[in-house]
Amino acid sequence: MIRHRNLKIGALLFSIFVLVLGVSGCSSSTETTYHQPKTLRIATQSSTESQIMGYMLKDLIEHDTNYKVKMVNNLGSSSVSHKALQNNDADIMATSYTGTDLTGTLGMPAQKDPKKATKTVDRLLKQRYDEIRYPSYGFADTYAFMVTQANAKKYNLTTVGDLKPVASQLTAGVDSSWMNRKGDGYNDFAKVYGFKFKRVYPMQIGLVYDAAEQGKMQVILGYSTDGRIRSYNLKILKDNLHFFPPYNCSLVVRGAIIRHDPHLKKVLHRLDGKISLSTMQELNYQADDELLEPATVAHRFLVKHHYFEGGDN
Amino acid sequence: MKGLSLWQQFWYYLGHNGTYVLQQFNHHFAISVYGVLLAALVGIPLGILISRHHHLNGPIISIANIIQTIPSLAMVSMLMLVLGLGDQTVIVANFLYSLLPIIKNTAAGLDSVSPVSLDAGRGLGMTKWQLLVMVEMPLSVSVIMAGIRNALVVAIGITAIGSFVGAGGLGDIIIRGTNATNGGAIILAGALPTALMAIITDWVLGWVQHKLAPHTAKKAQ
Amino acid sequence: MMAFLQAHGTELIVKTWEQIYISAVSLALGIIVAVPLGIALTRCKKIARFVIGLASMLQTIPSLALLALMIPILGIGKTPAIVALFIYSLLPILRNTYAGMEDVDPILIDSAKGMGMTNWESIKMVELPLALPVIMAGIRLAAVYVIAWSTLASYIGAGGLGDFIFNGLDLYEPDLIIGGTIPVTILALVADWLLGIVERKLTPTTSRGGAANDQA
Numbered sequence: 001m002i003r004h005r006n007l008k009i010g011a012l013l014f015s016i017f018v019l020v021l022g023v024s025g026c027s028s029s030t031e032t033t034y035h036q037p038k039t040l041r042i043a044t045q046s047s048t049e050s051q052i053m054g055y056m057l058k059d060l061i062e063h064d065t066n067y068k069v070k071m072v073n074n075l076g077s078s079s080v081s082h083k084a085l086q087n088n089d090a091d092i093m094a095t096s097y098t099g100t101d102l103t104g105t106l107g108m109p110a111q112k113d114p115k116k117a118t119k120t121v122d123r124l125l126k127q128r129y130d131e132i133r134y135p136s137y138g139f140a141d142t143y144a145f146m147v148t149q150a151n152a153k154k155y156n157l158t159t160v161g162d163l164k165p166v167a168s169q170l171t172a173g174v175d176s177s178w179m180n181r182k183g184d185g186y187n188d189f190a191k192v193y194g195f196k197f198k199r200v201y202p203m204q205i206g207l208v209y210d211a212a213e214q215g216k217m218q219v220i221l222g223y224s225t226d227g228r229i230r231s232y233n234l235k236i237l238k239d240n241l242h243f244f245p246p247y248n249c250s251l252v253v254r255g256a257i258i259r260h261d262p263h264l265k266k267v268l269h270r271l272d273g274k275i276s277l278s279t280m281q282e283l284n285y286q287a288d289d290e291l292l293e294p295a296t297v298a299h300r301f302l303v304k305h306h307y308f309e310g311g312d313n
Numbered sequence: 314m315k316g317l318s319l320w321q322q323f324w325y326y327l328g329h330n331g332t333y334v335l336q337q338f339n340h341h342f343a344i345s346v347y348g349v350l351l352a353a354l355v356g357i358p359l360g361i362l363i364s365r366h367h368h369l370n371g372p373i374i375s376i377a378n379i380i381q382t383i384p385s386l387a388m389v390s391m392l393m394l395v396l397g398l399g400d401q402t403v404i405v406a407n408f409l410y411s412l413l414p415i416i417k418n419t420a421a422g423l424d425s426v427s428p429v430s431l432d433a434g435r436g437l438g439m440t441k442w443q444l445l446v447m448v449e450m451p452l453s454v455s456v457i458m459a460g461i462r463n464a465l466v467v468a469i470g471i472t473a474i475g476s477f478v479g480a481g482g483l484g485d486i487i488i489r490g491t492n493a494t495n496g497g498a499i500i501l502a503g504a505l506p507t508a509l510m511a512i513i514t515d516w517v518l519g520w521v522q523h524k525l526a527p528h529t530a531k532k533a534q
Numbered sequence: 535m536m537a538f539l540q541a542h543g544t545e546l547i548v549k550t551w552e553q554i555y556i557s558a559v560s561l562a563l564g565i566i567v568a569v570p571l572g573i574a575l576t577r578c579k580k581i582a583r584f585v586i587g588l589a590s591m592l593q594t595i596p597s598l599a600l601l602a603l604m605i606p607i608l609g610i611g612k613t614p615a616i617v618a619l620f621i622y623s624l625l626p627i628l629r630n631t632y633a634g635m636e637d638v639d640p641i642l643i644d645s646a647k648g649m650g651m652t653n654w655e656s657i658k659m660v661e662l663p664l665a666l667p668v669i670m671a672g673i674r675l676a677a678v679y680v681i682a683w684s685t686l687a688s689y690i691g692a693g694g695l696g697d698f699i700f701n702g703l704d705l706y707e708p709d710l711i712i713g714g715t716i717p718v719t720i721l722a723l724v725a726d727w728l729l730g731i732v733e734r735k736l737t738p739t740t741s742r743g744g745a746a747n748d749q750a
């Protein structure tokens with residue numbers, strides 16, 4: 001009887017032991033900073049742009065080094081990506097935007113000068129989190145208010161300031177996280193421009209463009225590099241009071257990863273300054289409107305510009 | 314892709330992104346299977362335990378039941394706060410959700426072994442362990458299979474949600490579809506393989522379950 | 535926690551109500567369709583297997599997939615969510631209604647016929663009351679499923695407590711995530727418990743020992 005009972009308990013403990021092994025074996029393999037990891041994890045947000053850049057990095061790393069790359073996709077915002085780096089859930093963040101990092105992640109006051117903003121962000125990310133921020137890819141993806149061409153004519157809109165007289169009649173569709181953003185969110189916007197909309201609908205950012213095109217919203221807050229601006233022929237309203245800070249885009253990598261690996265450090269520089277705003281819009285357009293996966297778009301871009309043959313465009 | 318119908322777009326998409334879709338398909342299936350296998354490793358012994366010690370039935374099944382009632386998005390998000398972003402979170406979620414069906418079915422299967430078979434085994438001089446391995450388990454394997462089948466189908470659904478915490482899989486394609494212009498075709502390209510994975514798994518394991526049923530029970534099933 | 539309740543207290547109530555609303559409507563639609571259908575199938579056994587098989591197949595479809603598939607057809611918002619949830623609620627209710635009706639002792643149906651009852655009267659006064667506990671078990675199961683999946687419906691714009699969770703995931707704010715997961719879990723557990731009570735109340739004392747309602 002006792003033997004039989006021990007056997008059962010033994011089976012139970014063994015199962016739990018196997019379970020623990022199984023779970024820890026499946027989790028990320030980068031533990032200590034001195035142990036050379038075999039897999040790098042790239043964190044990307046759910047935007048097409050972030051995924052395209054993420055997959056470009058994946059292709060380059062896997063082609064030029066011995067690392068394998070695992071993607072950690074669809075994170076909701078930069079904050080999540082930074083948290084992923086800090087928690088060692090990821091090693092590289094594919095797209096970090098100066099403005100978002102400055103006021104959001106770092107909690108610093110807004111800074112309109114792009115050079116100053118970049119310097120501050122680079123410095124503080126390294127200081128506080130040991131995150132190394134690379135030079136910009138070459139484009140800035142900024143928040144932009146947009147309207148259909150029809151509405152632009154109807155209400156005579158060229159700049160954001162032009163919305164003031166008619167704002168009380170207009171509904172606006174915005175990214176749900178913009179409502180709560182500090183420094184460059186809705187409340188600060190209302191203070192600077194001196195008006196609020198009739199009603200603001202927060203929604204998943206992917207849905208605002210459709211909302212504008214279907215006439216459900218008269219104004220939307222979208223991203224300047226989105227491919228749908230082209231496909232829906234939307235008009236971007238100029239930010240005449242420079243409310244939105246600069247949002248230059250670059251990659252961020254954990255210091256621990258590149259300190260002991262100068263070769264990887266160099267490889268990650270291959271995309272510096274290579275992607276202009278119009279290039280990014282075009283790439284986004286291919287993914288958003290031409291039914292190509294970001295992974296496919298990224299790969300084709302690199303092939304087209306001879307990255308795999310040692311060239312850099 | 315204005316000129317094409319929804320289905321034309323769908324095939325165009327598959328044609329141009331086939332490798333990617335296949336990679337995600339495999340990744341998705343692997344994550345689902347790992348969780349269920351781990352649950353089987355823990356759940357089957359626990360089920361055996363319960364069928365031997367019925368007083369444990371209450372607490373263990375209650376805990377597993379509560380886990381089952383927690384909405385999957387809630388579970389996955391909470392696990393993410395503890396285990397971080399990435400597929401390990403989803404594997405653990407799948408593990409937790411697979412426990413109840415497997416434990417319950419193992420216990421039920423063992424409990425339903427006819428006393429006649431047990432007596433016959435004892436009559437042959439089998440020890441408790443031999444009885445378990447050579448009589449009870451084989452007779453219960455079909456019911457246990459039903460639990461595993463149920464668990465795997467559910468796991469496939471939970472893995473789809475895992476995309477929200479960076480686990481990858483076909484959910485990534487579905488999310489892209491909801492974010493893209495006229496993403497209907499992309500949503501299809503993500504949702505259909507996921508649905509098919511679940512439906513086909515259900516059929517195949519249902520067939521296996523039927524085949525494993527002891528001959529006498531097959532007619533009843 | 536107090537800070538969270540202060541900042542989001544009203545939202546919490548509104549979203550809980552939204553979620554209960556879409557769950558209740560989908561469940562109600564499910565009952566309205568599946569119960570009569572289940573009863574009808576007991577009279578047309580040939581297609582019963584096919585119909586139940588179809589409902590079973592629909593339920594195998596992962597929830598995110600089904601919800602997302604509604605978007606190209608019905609757009610975003612509460613309506614597509616309700617349709618998707620309605621589809622999910624069908625199988626448990628349908629299967630249990632059919633099984634419950636089938637389980638009614640044929641002797642009783644015969645006596646009903648013997649007493650001169652029409653088909654409809656037999657169903658209404660004999661079979662349905664006897665099948666009620668099993669049907670209720672199916673409704674309870676469907677309700678738990680629907681509440682769980684309605685959390686995900688927030689993704690297609692249906693509102694509900696899932697909004698907190700998605701916002702929390704988007705901004706990496708554990709407060710919001712927990713502020714969504716705990717209420718929704720409580721909601722699911724409470725609904726399960728309440729419906730469990732209703733189910734027990736509807737089970738006649740004589741058959742409480744062996745209600746055939748295990749459809750996990």
